[in-house]
Amino acid sequence: MPITSSAKARAKKIKLLLFDVDGVLTDGKLFLFPVPTSQSSGPASGPIVVEAKGFHAQDGAGISIARIAGIKSGLITRRNSETVALRARDLKLEQVHQGIQNKLKAFREILSAEGLSASEVAFVGDDVIDLTVMRNCGFSVAVANARREVKDAAHYVTPHAGGDGALRDVIEFILKAQGKWKQAVEKYIGRESGDSN
Template structure:
């Protein structure tokens, strides 16, 4: 099971907000959950990371995200990537990781988490494999078992998926068939 943060891992960590249209009507309940109600938030996601999620799925690796913020943009990307587990607005990522592991029926030492900042440390400590993106904070890199060669938002998720699949002997074995299936999915 591979879980990851969003801002700083799937994205470069930058947040962009545009004022919402005056005639824009949000569902009041949904508006309370949004990190930036009344505005339009957008983020950039790297195509390599999208392919990585497809490669993971084809190889049998389940995926999901855990983030402190709540964003419609993230919900859209999660649906696009067909992520199995999506936890937004989470204050304690370690607790969320434990809940997801229980729901998935896996042991904590079978869970990898990718993070970039100190708010990710509880999840990194709770799982069996802690991964930091290249541009993670020093404290985070210090506790990681593996650091990606690429920055967050620049293909770091792809690095992590390749690392895990290669370590489990699923990279070469998957061959063209899996890559073709993954590319057809993405």
């Protein structure tokens, strides 16, 4: 999908970046590891299942750079996962909404809580469950491996797939459109190196 002037104009207004998790922040694969329970723990209720997901470090760095530039971040996901809760804490996400059956309702609640209009919020999705928010936000983004309907609804499609730096693509696009990328990167580098300049 070619980058349009409309996409850049929409990106200039963004103050909050929201995204789905499975298929956006991750590659969409779920790794479930059963851990047998002890016989002495009472009635058999089946194995305990430990979930694992892979997150791309460039997405995490991008979220830190976005925060430096004044853009908040958050997630809206249908599933509940302690792995996601841990990653959200690590990334210091301002909005974390798990176990959400109605993403549009959650989106509207976030707008109210943040005091933002829909035009000031971007949303990144990969599957049809994300369409309700994508159709109502100011800047809708599909990852490269999103379903066709999702790409068709997007103002921008990332060059990278979900879980492979797609969120970083979005952050760079937004900050470059706003003219904040270079300065935010320099501040990020200074923080990482301990340079306070």
